[in-house]
Amino acid sequence: MTARLRVVSGLLILAATVPFASWWEAGLVRHVLGHVPLLVAAGALLAPRGGRPVGQPTAIAAVLVAAFCIAFWMIPRWLDAAVNSPAVDAAKMASLVLLAGVPVGWAWPRLAPLARGFVLAQLASMFGILGAVWLAAPVRLCNNYLVDEQTVLGRIALAVAVAMVVAGLVAALAGPGITRARPAA
Amino acid sequence: MRSGGLALVAAVVAAGAGLLWWGTEGLSVFTAETARREAVALAPRVLPDITLQDEAGATITLDALRGKVVLADFIYTRCPTICTVQGSDFEQARAAIRAAGLGDDIALVSISFDPEHDGPEELAFYASRFGGADDIWHFARAPSRADTGALLRAAEVIVLPDGIGGFIHNSAIHVIDPQGRLVRILDDDAWREALVLAQALADDTAAAAPVAGGAGT
Known part of the structure; x- marks a missing residue:
C-alpha cells in the first residue's frame, strides 16, 4: 500500500467513525467490533513509517501501549461511560487512534516475525476469552445495551477467535518451513 | 540500548x-x-426535588417525604416481568414495615x-395488583419527560426500549435517607436487606434528633 493510499484511507475511516460516533455506539456489536477496531485501524494507517530502526523491546513496548489502551476500553463500565459522556467518548476516540492505532502501525513493520505471531495468537485468545465471558455473563454488563446483544457479540467474538486460529494454522502450514527459514550457509 | 528497551517495556507494563x-x-x-452503587455508597447524593404525581393524581415530592427513609x-x-416480582417484594416489605410499626419511619415509592x-x-x-397504595407505599410518576430524565440521570438509571414494546432498565432498590440523600443502591430482590438498612438509618436519625435539639454544641 502506498503512503498516500494509507493516509487517505486512514482519514476516510476517521471521517466515517468520529462524526458518527452515536450511530456506531447505538449497538454493542457495532461499538465493540466496528467503532473500536476502525479507530485503531485509522491510527495504524496514519502512523509514521520509516525512520531510524529501533530495538525489538521498543517496538514491543509500543504494542503493549496499544494493548493496554484497548483493554481499558473493553472494561464494560468505560464502554458505558463513553456512551453516556461526550468527554469520555472523546477520550476514547483520541486514545484509540493515538495510543492504540498509531503505536501498532508504527511498530508492526519493526516487529520480528515471532513477536508478530505472538501478538496475533494473543489477540485470537483474547477474542475467545471475551467471547466466552460475554456469552456466560449472567447479568447485563453494560447499562446501555441489552443482554441479547451481549450474546450476539459473544458468538461473533468466538467465531473471530476460531477464524484467526484456523487462518494462523493455514498460514503456518502453507508458509515457509523452519528449514527454509534458516540461511543455507 | 538493550537494557533501556527492557526498562521501557517494564515502564509500559507498570503504567498499563x-x-x-x-x-x-x-x-x-x-x-x-x-x-454507580459504589459511588453512591461513598458519596451520597441529593436527588433533584422534582414534582411527582401519585396514583390519586395528588402532588407528591421527595422533599415532602424527608424525615422518613424512602425505598x-x-x-x-406495563412491565410484564421484573417489576411484577419487584412489586410483590415491595408488598412483602410493606407488610413487614406495618408489622414492625415503622410506618412513620419508612416509605416505599415506586416511580x-x-x-x-x-x-x-x-x-x-x-x-391494585399489589394491594393498592396507602400511607406507606406510594406510586408516582414525574408528569414531564424532562423531570423524569433529570431524576433518572441523577440516579444513573438507564432505560432502553427492549424492542418488543417494553423497556429494559437497571432495576434496583434505591435507599434515600431522612435527609433526602440517595445513600445506597441494592439489588432489586434485596428488600429484607433494604429494610434492615432503612431501620438503621431511621434509628440513627432518631438518636441524632435529641442531640441536635438539645443544648447544642
Missing part, C-alpha cells in the same frame, strides 16, 4: 497495569452498575419512568 487498576478501582468495579424503585406499569403511558389511572391499576 496501573491504568487498568485505576479503571476498575482495584479490580473490583468492572461494570457501570457496580460503579424507591423505578417501574413502568414510573414512562410518564406518557403511565397516568394516575394506570398507576392506580398497577398498585
Whole structure:
C-alpha cells in the first residue's frame, strides 16, 4: 500500500467513525467490533513509517501501549461511560487512534516475525476469552445495551477467535518451513 | 540500548497495569452498575426535588417525604416481568414495615419512568395488583419527560426500549435517607436487606434528633 493510499484511507475511516460516533455506539456489536477496531485501524494507517530502526523491546513496548489502551476500553463500565459522556467518548476516540492505532502501525513493520505471531495468537485468545465471558455473563454488563446483544457479540467474538486460529494454522502450514527459514550457509 | 528497551517495556507494563487498576478501582468495579452503587455508597447524593404525581393524581415530592427513609424503585406499569416480582417484594416489605410499626419511619415509592403511558389511572391499576397504595407505599410518576430524565440521570438509571414494546432498565432498590440523600443502591430482590438498612438509618436519625435539639454544641 502506498503512503498516500494509507493516509487517505486512514482519514476516510476517521471521517466515517468520529462524526458518527452515536450511530456506531447505538449497538454493542457495532461499538465493540466496528467503532473500536476502525479507530485503531485509522491510527495504524496514519502512523509514521520509516525512520531510524529501533530495538525489538521498543517496538514491543509500543504494542503493549496499544494493548493496554484497548483493554481499558473493553472494561464494560468505560464502554458505558463513553456512551453516556461526550468527554469520555472523546477520550476514547483520541486514545484509540493515538495510543492504540498509531503505536501498532508504527511498530508492526519493526516487529520480528515471532513477536508478530505472538501478538496475533494473543489477540485470537483474547477474542475467545471475551467471547466466552460475554456469552456466560449472567447479568447485563453494560447499562446501555441489552443482554441479547451481549450474546450476539459473544458468538461473533468466538467465531473471530476460531477464524484467526484456523487462518494462523493455514498460514503456518502453507508458509515457509523452519528449514527454509534458516540461511543455507 | 538493550537494557533501556527492557526498562521501557517494564515502564509500559507498570503504567498499563496501573491504568487498568485505576479503571476498575482495584479490580473490583468492572461494570457501570457496580460503579454507580459504589459511588453512591461513598458519596451520597441529593436527588433533584422534582414534582411527582401519585396514583390519586395528588402532588407528591421527595422533599415532602424527608424525615422518613424512602425505598424507591423505578417501574413502568406495563412491565410484564421484573417489576411484577419487584412489586410483590415491595408488598412483602410493606407488610413487614406495618408489622414492625415503622410506618412513620419508612416509605416505599415506586416511580414510573414512562410518564406518557403511565397516568394516575394506570398507576392506580398497577398498585391494585399489589394491594393498592396507602400511607406507606406510594406510586408516582414525574408528569414531564424532562423531570423524569433529570431524576433518572441523577440516579444513573438507564432505560432502553427492549424492542418488543417494553423497556429494559437497571432495576434496583434505591435507599434515600431522612435527609433526602440517595445513600445506597441494592439489588432489586434485596428488600429484607433494604429494610434492615432503612431501620438503621431511621434509628440513627432518631438518636441524632435529641442531640441536635438539645443544648447544642
